[in-house]
Amino acid sequence: MMLNINDLQARVEEKAILKGINLQINPGEVHAIMGPNGSGKSSLASVLAGRESYEVTGGSVTFDGKDLLDMSPEVRAREGLFLAFQYPVEIPGVSNMQFLKAAVTEHRAHKGLPPFTPKEFLAFVKEKQQLVQFDSQLMNRSLNEGFSGGEKKRNEILQLAMLEPKLSILDETDSGLDIDALRIVSEGVNKLRSKDNAFLIITHYQRLLDYIVPDFVHVLYNGRIVRSGTRELALELEEKGYDWLKEEMHLQEPVQ
Amino acid sequence: MATENEIIQQLADKAYEFGFETTIDMEVAPPGLDEDIIRFISAKKEEPEWLLEWRLKAYRAFTKMKMPDWQHFKMPEIDFQQLSYYAAPKNQAKYNSLDEVDPELLRTFEKLGIPLDEQKALSGVAVDAVFDSVSVATTFRKELAEKGVIFCSFGEAVKEHPELVKQYLGSVVPHSDNIFAALNAAVFSDGSFVYIPKGVRCPMELSTYFRINARNTGQFERTLIVADEGAYVSYLEGCTAPMRDENQLHAAVVEIVALENAEVKYSTVQNWYPGDKEGKGGIYNFVTKRGICKGAKAKISWTQVETGSAITWKYPSVILAGDNSVGEFYSVAVTSNLQQADTGTKMFHIGKNTRSHIISKGISAGRSQNVYRGLVTVGPKATHARNFTQCDSLLIGDRCGAHTFPYIESKNPTAMIEHEATTSKIGEDQVFYLNARGIDTEQAVALIVNGYAKEVLNQLPMEFAVEAQKLLSITLEGSVG
Numbered sequence: 001m002m003l004n005i006n007d008l009q010a011r012v013e014e015k016a017i018l019k020g021i022n023l024q025i026n027p028g029e030v031h032a033i034m035g036p037n038g039s040g041k042s043s044l045a046s047v048l049a050g051r052e053s054y055e056v057t058g059g060s061v062t063f064d065g066k067d068l069l070d071m072s073p074e075v076r077a078r079e080g081l082f083l084a085f086q087y088p089v090e091i092p093g094v095s096n097m098q099f100l101k102a103a104v105t106e107h108r109a110h111k112g113l114p115p116f117t118p119k120e121f122l123a124f125v126k127e128k129q130q131l132v133q134f135d136s137q138l139m140n141r142s143l144n145e146g147f148s149g150g151e152k153k154r155n156e157i158l159q160l161a162m163l164e165p166k167l168s169i170l171d172e173t174d175s176g177l178d179i180d181a182l183r184i185v186s187e188g189v190n191k192l193r194s195k196d197n198a199f200l201i202i203t204h205y206q207r208l209l210d211y212i213v214p215d216f217v218h219v220l221y222n223g224r225i226v227r228s229g230t231r232e233l234a235l236e237l238e239e240k241g242y243d244w245l246k247e248e249m250h251l252q253e254p255v256q
Numbered sequence: 257m258a259t260e261n262e263i264i265q266q267l268a269d270k271a272y273e274f275g276f277e278t279t280i281d282m283e284v285a286p287p288g289l290d291e292d293i294i295r296f297i298s299a300k301k302e303e304p305e306w307l308l309e310w311r312l313k314a315y316r317a318f319t320k321m322k323m324p325d326w327q328h329f330k331m332p333e334i335d336f337q338q339l340s341y342y343a344a345p346k347n348q349a350k351y352n353s354l355d356e357v358d359p360e361l362l363r364t365f366e367k368l369g370i371p372l373d374e375q376k377a378l379s380g381v382a383v384d385a386v387f388d389s390v391s392v393a394t395t396f397r398k399e400l401a402e403k404g405v406i407f408c409s410f411g412e413a414v415k416e417h418p419e420l421v422k423q424y425l426g427s428v429v430p431h432s433d434n435i436f437a438a439l440n441a442a443v444f445s446d447g448s449f450v451y452i453p454k455g456v457r458c459p460m461e462l463s464t465y466f467r468i469n470a471r472n473t474g475q476f477e478r479t480l481i482v483a484d485e486g487a488y489v490s491y492l493e494g495c496t497a498p499m500r501d502e503n504q505l506h507a508a509v510v511e512i513v514a515l516e517n518a519e520v521k522y523s524t525v526q527n528w529y530p531g532d533k534e535g536k537g538g539i540y541n542f543v544t545k546r547g548i549c550k551g552a553k554a555k556i557s558w559t560q561v562e563t564g565s566a567i568t569w570k571y572p573s574v575i576l577a578g579d580n581s582v583g584e585f586y587s588v589a590v591t592s593n594l595q596q597a598d599t600g601t602k603m604f605h606i607g608k609n610t611r612s613h614i615i616s617k618g619i620s621a622g623r624s625q626n627v628y629r630g631l632v633t634v635g636p637k638a639t640h641a642r643n644f645t646q647c648d649s650l651l652i653g654d655r656c657g658a659h660t661f662p663y664i665e666s667k668n669p670t671a672m673i674e675h676e677a678t679t680s681k682i683g684e685d686q687v688f689y690l691n692a693r694g695i696d697t698e699q700a701v702a703l704i705v706n707g708y709a710k711e712v713l714n715q716l717p718m719e720f721a722v723e724a725q726k727l728l729s730i731t732l733e734g735s736v737g
């Protein structure tokens with residue numbers, strides 16, 4: 001098993017957000033997480049990536065058999081966990097190229113590999129750039145600064161391609177993409193899929209799942225996974241929305 | 257938040273890598289400041305009478321002056337009588353070639369990354385190395401002389417080009433300009449002199465490297481740069497000092513004269529010992545730097561990367577006398593631990609169509625205080641003068657301070673003066689984003705800070721931009737948990 005989340009609970013600013021998440025992901029699998037706004041999807045991604053503002057209050061997570069929660073965010077990344085951010089940040093004055101070089105160098109060092117020579121690096125960038133059809137003009141611009149929403153998301157996928165993670169978490173990578181961009185991004189992801197890596201795709205819409213076909217679909221609501229199923233579950237949600245789910249949950253769990 | 261405390265803690269633990277001491281026989285004057293010591297210095301340097309008189313005039317002005325009280329830090333008590341005003345490596349009559357220089361001195365500069373052996377030196381950069389009060393060696397003099405460029409220690413200039421020194425010394429920073437400038441004029445020991453003749457573009461970067469080594473001494477160097485009509489020169493100054501528990505005073509003066517169509521680019525990478533994390537020791541850096549664009553279309557640019565010193569008090573300025581002359585000031589000032597920087601610039605618009613451009617990037621960490629202080633004046637005759645000022649502050653942690661005091665005095669209604677200011681905290685989101693790509697926090701902060709300062713770093717000559725970037729990273733090492 002690659003990722004084993006067991007009864008994970010977390011809070012932010014004294015507010016409980018994750019209330020007991022259980023999820024297992026094996027190599028080669030694609031899991032989708034859906035759910036209404038505010039249900040905790042990004043929070044789950046943040047906790048897995050190690051954002052400090054979240055305090056884990058219970059449960060455990062192992063990643064390739066190691067205690068994930070014990071690692072610093074940078075070590076999680078180097079160990080092969082990748083988060084494509086819902087809202088990628090801008091860093092003025094740091095070129096995209098410089099940033100990628102630093103990230104790739106760290107990943108290689110972690111594996112005991114020497115840094116790429118400038119020539120090797122350029123060739124590597126070029127290959128990955130083509131894979132996700134990333135505009136090479138953006139390479140020398142400041143990281144994400146003034147990028148359109150779609151360009152930022154594509155930049156996330158370029159980073160994914162370059163860092164070659166074991167587990168990729170995509171947090172609403174589809175939002176803000178037009179249909180062409182969505183197709184390009186999905187094709188990129190599909191090309192990167194292998195029997196050794198896994199994806200956790202957070203999305204609001206089942207649209208993306210037409211392109212990246214998941215093995216499993218989970219519904220997150222109010223900090224818990226309330227439903228798990230296959231692709232059909234996504235279609236059902238698309239059709240019925242989330243309201244029925246909310247009602248059902250409130251019946252089970254009386255409102256305080 | 258825990259992170260920030262860790263940040264601050266780690267920042268406090270940073271080390272100063274140039275803090276070693278050179279053991280060498282020195283001739284050091286006993287502590288004390290009076291006319292006798294000034295006569296002693298002047299005699300040691302075999303100076304002409306007029307220069308001694310000028311020193312004495314400055315000393316008399318100094319004795320009547322008070323310490324400034326407007327700066328944004330508590331002025332330390334400095335007992336001028338406790339300092340020694342002359343220190344020089346012994347046995348040094350005059351070095352005619354590097355072979356005569358004490359190998360220990362050469363090793364010191366080599367250790368600092370400033371090889372004085374021309375074979376090993378950075379190509380395209382001529383260096384004047386000043387150890388305590390004395391210039392040790394100036395490289396590439398022959399090559400420069402072929403173009404008529406004079407680049408030598410101040411002492412040599414007094415002997416070999418007295419008419420030039422006499423004409424320009426004190427013409428930009430008068431002997432009684434302020435208490436520290438007056439002290440410098442009275443006791444200055446050495447420094448660099450540059451003269452670029454008419455129409456000559458100096459074929460290489462000129463650079464002076466200052467090293468304080470002796471204990472209980474102040475360093476009072478003086479630099480005079482004259483660019484004749486249509487001349488161009490780029491000049492760089494660097495400095496370090498050993499780690500010591502007591503504070504040491506550095507009171508330098510730099511004067512720049514740019515005649516018609518001349519351009520002078522002056523860059524500083526200031527890395528004096530900043531003191532330890534409790535604020536013990538460190539250099540008191542009280543420096544007066546001023547240039548005058550004397551002729552039309554002259555241009556003077558100051559670029560400074562200030563990372564060291566316990567206290568920095570300096571305002572490199574430009575007097576824009578010539579019509580259409582240009583003054584620029586680009587600054588990155590980093591303070592950490594208990595460092596205090598009160599720095600900025602003054603632009604005096606006197607001629608018509610004069611322009612000035614100011615970019616200041618302050619970075620404060622730890623419990624440091626970082627002040628930008630700027631003055632832009634526009635005189636009645638300076639029609640269509642223009643100034644643009646951008647003044648950014650970046651905070652790391654929440655125990656440091658950033659302050660900006662931009663003053664504007666305009667006596668001409670056609671002047672256009674623009675001022676922009678921002679203050680930001682280093683974003684936890686930015687750091688986390690980089691962390692999530694495998695980049696540790698230390699390197700993340702270095703990347704963010706260098707990105708923030710890029711506009712200024714880009715102004716530095718290439719060879720030094722890389723050094724400056726490293727220096728910024730080292731200074732902020734461990735600044736974010």
Ligand SMILES: Nc1ncnc2c1ncn2[C@@H]1O[C@H](COP(=O)(O)OP(=O)(O)O)[C@@H](O)[C@H]1O
Binds near residue numbers: 013015042043
């Ligand atoms: N920094 C924070 N401080 C307080 N509440 C937060 C913070 N971040 C997220 N939340 C809250 O956590 C809940 C889950 O948010 P999020 O994980 O972003 O949901 P989703 O991604 O499913 O839309 C929301 O109620 C949100 O307001």
Ligand SMILES: [Mg+2]
Binds near residue numbers: 041086172
């Ligand atoms: Mg979200």
